[in-house]
Amino acid sequence: MGSGIYVALSGAKAETNHIDVIANNLANISTIGFRSDDLLFSSLLSKDAAKMGVKGSLPAEAEILPGLDHSSLSKMNNFVQIVGGKTDFSQGRLLKTDDPLNVAIQGEGFFVVQDKEGEKYYTRDGSFHLNEEMELTHSSGDRVMDENDAPIRIDLSKEFEIKSDGRIVQDGKEMAKIALVKFTEPSQLQKKGHSQFINTKPETPPEPDTKSIVMDGMLERSNVNPIAEMTKLIAVSRRFEIIQQLIKQHYKLDEQSIQRAR
Amino acid sequence: MFGALTTAATGMEAQQILIDIMANNLANVNTVGFKKSRADFQDLLYTTVKVAGTSSSAGQENPTGFQIGQGTRAISTQKIFSNGQYKNTQNPLDLAIEGPGFFQITMPDGSTYFTRNGALQTDSTGRLVDGNGHPIDPAITIPSDAISVNVGEDGTISVVQAGQNESQEIGQVQLAIFVNTAGLEAMGRGMYRQTSASGAPILVRAGEEGAGTLSQGSLETSNVKVIEEMIDMITGQRSYELNSKVIQTVDNMMRQAANLRS
Numbered sequence A: 001m002g003s004g005i006y007v008a009l010s011g012a013k014a015e016t017n018h019i020d021v022i023a024n025n026l027a028n029i030s031t032i033g034f035r036s037d038d039l040l041f042s043s044l045l046s047k048d049a050a051k052m053g054v055k056g057s058l059p060a061e062a063e064i065l066p067g068l069d070h071s072s073l074s075k076m077n078n079f080v081q082i083v084g085g086k087t088d089f090s091q092g093r094l095l096k097t098d099d100p101l102n103v104a105i106q107g108e109g110f111f112v113v114q115d116k117e118g119e120k121y122y123t124r125d126g127s128f129h130l131n132e133e134m135e136l137t138h139s140s141g142d143r144v145m146d147e148n149d150a151p152i153r154i155d156l157s158k159e160f161e162i163k164s165d166g167r168i169v170q171d172g173k174e175m176a177k178i179a180l181v182k183f184t185e186p187s188q189l190q191k192k193g194h195s196q197f198i199n200t201k202p203e204t205p206p207e208p209d210t211k212s213i214v215m216d217g218m219l220e221r222s223n224v225n226p227i228a229e230m231t232k233l234i235a236v237s238r239r240f241e242i243i244q245q246l247i248k249q250h251y252k253l254d255e256q257s258i259q260r261a262r
Numbered sequence B: 001m002f003g004a005l006t007t008a009a010t011g012m013e014a015q016q017i018l019i020d021i022m023a024n025n026l027a028n029v030n031t032v033g034f035k036k037s038r039a040d041f042q043d044l045l046y047t048t049v050k051v052a053g054t055s056s057s058a059g060q061e062n063p064t065g066f067q068i069g070q071g072t073r074a075i076s077t078q079k080i081f082s083n084g085q086y087k088n089t090q091n092p093l094d095l096a097i098e099g100p101g102f103f104q105i106t107m108p109d110g111s112t113y114f115t116r117n118g119a120l121q122t123d124s125t126g127r128l129v130d131g132n133g134h135p136i137d138p139a140i141t142i143p144s145d146a147i148s149v150n151v152g153e154d155g156t157i158s159v160v161q162a163g164q165n166e167s168q169e170i171g172q173v174q175l176a177i178f179v180n181t182a183g184l185e186a187m188g189r190g191m192y193r194q195t196s197a198s199g200a201p202i203l204v205r206a207g208e209e210g211a212g213t214l215s216q217g218s219l220e221t222s223n224v225k226v227i228e229e230m231i232d233m234i235t236g237q238r239s240y241e242l243n244s245k246v247i248q249t250v251d252n253m254m255r256q257a258a259n260l261r262s
Helices: A004-027 A046-052 A226-261 B003-027 B227-258
Strands: A037-045 A078-087 A095-096 A103-106 A108-113 A122-123 A160-162 A168-171 A175-176 A180-182 A190-194 A196-199 A211-214 A218-220 B037-043 B047-052 B066-069 B072-079 B086-088 B094-100 B104-105 B112-115 B145-150 B156-161 B166-173 B174-179 B186-187 B190-194 B202-205 B212-216 B218-220
Touching: A004 A037, A004 A078, A004 A226, A004 B066, A004 B227, A078 B047, A078 B066, A103 A108, A108 B003, A160 A211, A190 B037, A190 B047, A190 B066, A226 B104, A226 B227, B003 B037, B003 B072, B003 B227, B094 B104, B145 B212, B202 B212
Parallel strands: A103 A218, B094 B218
Antiparallel strands: A037 A078, A095 A218, A103 A211, A108 A122, A108 A180, A122 A196, A160 A168, A168 A175, A190 A196, B037 B072, B047 B066, B086 B218, B094 B212, B104 B112, B104 B174, B112 B190, B145 B156, B156 B166, B174 B202, B186 B190
């Protein structure tokens, strides 16, 4: 029995993961501050795997095949492997809401929020509101941090204004400054859900962002491009179809070999 | 098998909520003092298949992680308090607030609600009441023999009584302004209630401390802009379609997989 069927299977598995990611992008087309995801595929050369002789370096399907000779695969087979996800951090379009507690970032910065356990997260969703202690909070309920990692209290008895650099000004006095940070390597951010990101490399903390502009009374829309997602969706479904055909072909070939052997 | 199915379903649900809100906005396009609503969404939790920065094989690091999202959910709706259009009615008891501010209405249980609907009337005792018959606060009574009622820009109400030549001041309409208007809770019938997020009302004369001025003989229409809503409706409908296409595609893929052994 040939191993090509397993190569096809690895492709089918990758395509199902791909469609999951596309579905999530399209589901979040109206989510404020959402960043779209894509997948990175690579071919896993079985030659390399055989050379290394490491168990686990081949897809599981190949491993379970008894008596599979790695060296014989080396010349032809490329299994599909997902290298990782890639989040598109490009700017989303702005939406005017006129709500003084809505802020959008124009630039590559992030707001810093902190949950009850003191864990810090990063977000582009500036649909803020006030909690019962009059602290500025993210829509998930986590508090928004100022430059000195302290929660921001807003006194509602007086008019306030959020300036383009994140300063909150009341009566001509600066009350606090909303922290804006940026990552030199945004790929170290991992999605947490609730429009928040986790820094997966705590040893490289973000640096203060002075370039980004904070826009008051605005929100940033999702940066999902429906046309790109639709195109990907069509491509995925066609590739899946081809893979199914390949599997069928293999099946037929096997059938013929068995009949000939009789 | 496919997470994409449920993910796309959450996306369709989100667009349905958007359409529901839009329907309510459009239904109230002629409601005096109506303020349109907006929905906020968040992405759901992510399944992390591969964490960024972990080692893939001897001495190598995955530069990016691999996460699969599970869709979206609605978290809140917000009122947008931008000003509506003004229309002239020539009715002396129709008052429009040109700028920020709310009329105060005393409810039967003694609590105070706030409204932008200035279509006032008098009840059997001559008290100024709103369209639902609730008196405005502070209470103002128009004498039964009043020939004409005049409301100044600052809310001063004066009347000319029968047999008199000069007008007489009988009261003052007070406006309530809020630092965070978006924090008000909508109670229906164009009325709002204060919350911890809106802060306490600041009572002022019309035209003072940032409050709008009063315009007699005109009404504020809703701030729903039909074109904007229509555009949002088109994008909402198309987004719904996009998400349903994902479901169709997944269905196709599953059918192909099921037909592999035929």
